[in-house]
Amino acid sequence: MLSQHTIRRRMAASTPLVLALGLLAFVLLATTMGDRATARMATETLIRVTLVAGFWIFVGNSGVVSFGHAAFACVGAYVSAWLTLKPAMKGTLLPGLPDLIAAADWPALPAVLTGGALAALLALVSGAAILRLSGIAASIATFAFLAMVNTIWANWTPVTGGTSSVVGLDRYVTPWVALGWAVAALIAASLYGLSASGLALRATREDEVAASASGIDRYRHRLLAYVLSAFFCGVGGALMGHFIGVINPDAYYLNLTFLMLAMLVVGGIGSLSGAVAGVLALSLAVEGLVRMEKGVTLGATTFALPAGSQEIIIAAAMILVLIFRPAGLLAGREITLPARWVTGRGTTHNGPATDRRET
Amino acid sequence: MVLALEQVGVAFGGFRALTEVSLAIPPGQVTGLIGPNGAGKTTCVNTLSGFQRPGSGRVLLDGADISALPAHRMRRAGIARTFQAGRLFGGLDVLDNLACTGVGLGQRRAEAEHAAQDLLDWMGIAALASRPAAGLPYTDERRVAIARALMGAPRFLLLDEPAAGMSEHEAADLAALIRRIAGERGIGCLLIEHNVGLVLSVCAQVVVLDGGRVIETGDRAAILASRPVREAYFGADQAEAA
Numbered sequence: 001m002l003s004q005h006t007i008r009r010r011m012a013a014s015t016p017l018v019l020a021l022g023l024l025a026f027v028l029l030a031t032t033m034g035d036r037a038t039a040r041m042a043t044e045t046l047i048r049v050t051l052v053a054g055f056w057i058f059v060g061n062s063g064v065v066s067f068g069h070a071a072f073a074c075v076g077a078y079v080s081a082w083l084t085l086k087p088a089m090k091g092t093l094l095p096g097l098p099d100l101i102a103a104a105d106w107p108a109l110p111a112v113l114t115g116g117a118l119a120a121l122l123a124l125v126s127g128a129a130i131l132r133l134s135g136i137a138a139s140i141a142t143f144a145f146l147a148m149v150n151t152i153w154a155n156w157t158p159v160t161g162g163t164s165s166v167v168g169l170d171r172y173v174t175p176w177v178a179l180g181w182a183v184a185a186l187i188a189a190s191l192y193g194l195s196a197s198g199l200a201l202r203a204t205r206e207d208e209v210a211a212s213a214s215g216i217d218r219y220r221h222r223l224l225a226y227v228l229s230a231f232f233c234g235v236g237g238a239l240m241g242h243f244i245g246v247i248n249p250d251a252y253y254l255n256l257t258f259l260m261l262a263m264l265v266v267g268g269i270g271s272l273s274g275a276v277a278g279v280l281a282l283s284l285a286v287e288g289l290v291r292m293e294k295g296v297t298l299g300a301t302t303f304a305l306p307a308g309s310q311e312i313i314i315a316a317a318m319i320l321v322l323i324f325r326p327a328g329l330l331a332g333r334e335i336t337l338p339a340r341w342v343t344g345r346g347t348t349h350n351g352p353a354t355d356r357r358e359t
Numbered sequence: 360m361v362l363a364l365e366q367v368g369v370a371f372g373g374f375r376a377l378t379e380v381s382l383a384i385p386p387g388q389v390t391g392l393i394g395p396n397g398a399g400k401t402t403c404v405n406t407l408s409g410f411q412r413p414g415s416g417r418v419l420l421d422g423a424d425i426s427a428l429p430a431h432r433m434r435r436a437g438i439a440r441t442f443q444a445g446r447l448f449g450g451l452d453v454l455d456n457l458a459c460t461g462v463g464l465g466q467r468r469a470e471a472e473h474a475a476q477d478l479l480d481w482m483g484i485a486a487l488a489s490r491p492a493a494g495l496p497y498t499d500e501r502r503v504a505i506a507r508a509l510m511g512a513p514r515f516l517l518l519d520e521p522a523a524g525m526s527e528h529e530a531a532d533l534a535a536l537i538r539r540i541a542g543e544r545g546i547g548c549l550l551i552e553h554n555v556g557l558v559l560s561v562c563a564q565v566v567v568l569d570g571g572r573v574i575e576t577g578d579r580a581a582i583l584a585s586r587p588v589r590e591a592y593f594g595a596d597q598a599e600a601a
Contacts, residue, residue, distance in 0.1 A: 004489035005454045005472070196462035196471065199451075203459040206448035213408065213442070214507065215434035215463030270450075332450075 007343055009194070011336035016190040018335050019276050020183045023049065026280070027175045039175055045283040046178035047239045049276055051256075052263050053185040054232025056275040057192050058225045059264060063205030064135065067257055068126070068142030071149035072230040073237025074252030075122055076115035078153070078160060080238035081247055083111035084170050093166060096158020108172040112238040119234025120227045127226040131219055134208065146257060153249035165248040173243040181239060185232045189272050192228060197221045262314075266321050268328020273335040281329060282314070289313055360386045360421055362407065362438060362515045362547060367416035369402055369571075376402040377571045379416070384515055386547040389537055391562030393555055395591055398568040400551045401443070404517045407549070408440040409433035435464060437514035441504045441521060449493035453503050454479070456492050460510035474510060482506050482536070498529050502536075509540065515547045516540060522554050530554060534561045559583075567591065 023046065030042030055069050082090070082097060083106040090102050106114075130141040153160045160166075192198045201221040204211040211218060241247040259282070267278020295304035325331065336342075363383040369376045377399045384390045384407075392400050405411035407418060409430035418426045420436060428436065448456050454475050461471025479485045484502050487495070495503065501521055508516055518537070522530045534557055541548050552558045558565060565582045567575040569591040575582060582588055 003476070005452065008452075008489065194468070196466070196468040199455060199459055199468060199471075200462045202451065203448050203463070206450050207446050209410070209430075210442065210446035210448065211459070211463070212410070212430035213434060213440055213446075214460040215431050215465075215511070216459065217431050217463075 007339050010342040011339060012334060013190070013194060014337040014342055015272060015334045016183070016186045018337060019186050019273060022335075023179060023182055023186075023276075027179050031175055041283065041287045043173060043175045043178045043243060045279060046175065046182040047173070047236055047243060048259075048263065048279045048283060049182040050178070050185040050239060051233055051236030052260055052275045052279050053182070053189045053272065054229050054236060055260050056229075056264060056269075056272055057189045057232070058222075058229035060269055060272065060275065061193065061198055061201040061205065061225055062222050064222070065139045065261070066142045066226075066229075067139065067261075068130075068145040068149075069229065069233045069260060070237075070252050070254075070256040071146045072119040072123060072233040073240065073256060074149060074153060074249060076112070076119045076234025076237035077241040077247045077252060078115075078166075079118045079234075080108070080111040080115035081166050081169055081241055083114060084108055084242075085166070085168060089168055094159060094161055096156075108170045108242055112235055112242065115238035116231040116235035119237070120231040123227045123230030124223070127223050127230075131222045131226060146253070150249055150253045153252075160249065163249060165246045167246050169241050169245045169247065171242060171245045173239050178239060178243070181235060185235075186272065186276070188228065188232065189275075192225065193272065197224050201225055262318055264328075266318060266328060268330040268332055270327060270332025271330055271334045273333065274328045274330035277329050285314060285317065286310060360514065360547075361419075363419045364403065364406065364413075365417045365419055367403075367406055367413045367418070369399075369406060369411060370414050375571055377406070377413075380568070380571070380573055381416075382566045382573065382576070384547045384549050385564075386514065387541055387545045388563045389541050389548040389550055389561050391558035391565035392549055392551045392568065393553075393558055393565060394568035394574075397570075398591075399571040400568055401519060402571075403568070404440060404519050404549070404551060407433075407515075407517055408438055431463065434460075434513075437512075438517070439508040439510075439513035439515065440517040441501075441508050441519055443520045443523065445500045445504050447492040447495070447500060447503060447507070450491070452489050452491055453484075453495070454488040456503060457507050457510050460507050464511040466511070471510075475506075478506050478509055482509075497524060501525075501533070505536070505540075509544070509546075512544070513546060515549070517549045517551075519551050520553065521550070522552055522557055530557050533557075537561050 027042055030038045051073060059066055082101050083104045087103050087105055090097055126145050130138055130145065133141055154163050200216045203214060203216055204218045204221065208218060237252060263278035263282050264275055266281055267276065268274025289310035292305045293307055293310055295302045361383050364380050367380045368378055380403065392403060394400055402411060406413050409428050409432065413426055417424045425433065425436060448459060454472060457475035457478060458468065458471040461474050462468060466474065476488065479488055482502060484499065487499060487503065492503065505521065522533050525533060537548060537550060538561055540546050550558060550562060559579045564578060566573055567582065567588050574587040574591060575585045
């Protein structure tokens with residue numbers, strides 16, 4: 001007889017599978033049923049899943065809100081741009097790059113991976129200082145970090161191009177590439193949540209004092225989650241660049257920070273499924289409203305929302321979620337396979353489709 | 360193998376919480392720590408478990424000075440504690456609450472869960488394993504907190520008012536559990552309690568604190584006969600009359 005706990009562990013392990021299948025269905029629907037704009041929206045949404053799943057690894061498990069993860073996306077995007085742009089272009093656009101990088105002419109995939117890796121390295125160095133602070137102080141320090149990175153990127157013109165855009169990135173991100181990365185991020189996030197370090201980090205989220213009394217070194221686990229989290233945000237940032245083909249520092253600043261936070265909060269910070277649900281809900285809502293701003297034609301008349309109503313409606317929807325469902329749409333639940341599927345034999349459990357997360 | 364405070368002083372601003380406190384916790388038996396409210400009992404536990412650095416004096420484990428270790432390192436050195444408020448990880452289930460200590464001590468998650476299950480069995484509360492820790496009844500919460508502290512075979516266990524709010528019957532069960540922890544597991548326990556009857560019934564040695572100073576150390580008979588103890592608890596007049 002499997003213990004209740006083992007069954008729940010197995011159900012938790014099925015979460016990335018269920019989420020990946022959901023995203024696969026989403027891509028299939030968007031690419032076969034919709035127009036080009038729908039396919040673009042699907043790709044953009046999947047890139048956001050990568051970003052927000054990465055973001056969740058740290059924020060969801062540690063309970064520390066970070067405002068700094070857009071900076072990791074910024075670093076990932078620029079590193080990938082530096083490595084993939086044609087050397088001739090870099091000579092004129094970014095004359096300050098060191099020779100080695102200026103001569104690089106990498107394909108996109110290794111460049112994206114390197115972008116993620118350097119974002120992770122930056123997280124290791126900055127996190128080593130920031131994560132020694134507790135709770136809200138750490139959050140404020142991440143905001144300062146974001147502002148520092150943005151200021152450097154906007155002013156280091158010979159290397160970053162300053163506030164003007166860097167153009168001509170290889171647009172290699174198709175919906176399928178984006179799906180691959182989103183699934184990779186979900187698997188990594190889920191494995192981290194199931195790991196010893198993930199459990200230890202959630203203990204510090206629940207009660208820092210009791211966690212120390214349990215032998216848990218809060219700093220170490222936070223730093224590990226921060227670095228892993230930054231890797232996927234770096235990758236997500238690079239994918240954004242390779243999707244639109246254009247990057248500039250302000251695309252990775254406050255708007256992106258608050259979009260990622262909003263998605264996490266709307267979906268529910270307490271579970272990975274919540275993070276994904278938040279991305280889908282907000283992306284679809286924004287897409288729908290943008291189309292309505294452009295106008296919907298019914299017969300002879302065209303209805304259109306006034307420009308700017310999209311932002312107002314989204315803001316109002318978020319406030320409503322915060323009031324009526326403060327723990328988010330999924331309220332900390334994970335979407336899993338039903339219990340009777342994961343026990344591997346017939347049992348009498350009537351497994352619910354969602355189970356209160358064991359975390 | 361002894362855990363000890365040696366001439367420890369702790370001050371919060373101008374308030375001296377502990378003054379030259381010395382006490383020793385031997386293995387395999389229960390040492391009591393009693394005293395009126397504000398006597399410095401919890402400060403003693405905080406100092407012994409790395410949550411409070413002593414301003415003067417030393418914390419010794421087998422003669423080695425461990426005063427400067429942070430709390431999580433103290434736990435890894437084998438000094439476990441519980442809290443007055445329980446402080447379970449409310450969002451996690453009971454088994455995971457125990458497993459947190461296992462992974463904190465360096466176990467893999469599966470090992471930690473296995474050890475947690477064994478410990479819940481030993482304590483007779485295996486049925487609670489998959490219950491969320493938030494919302495447990497009071498006595499169960501206390502038992503889970505003790506079980507969590509027992510993960511990874513600590514050498515010392517500091518219990519901060521584990522019987523607070525318990526009925527006589529529940530306190531008697533707790534006393535039996537504490538005797539088993541010291542007897543079967545060889546763990547040196549420090550029991551802080553307001554329930555003096557409970558302390559005298561399970562403790563080989565009792566240390567009495569008042570105003571941040573040790574006013575008496577001894578066995579049951581010595582404590583009952585002690586004039587300073589009666590003065591601290593009943594005031595000088597009643598002590599005179601008794």
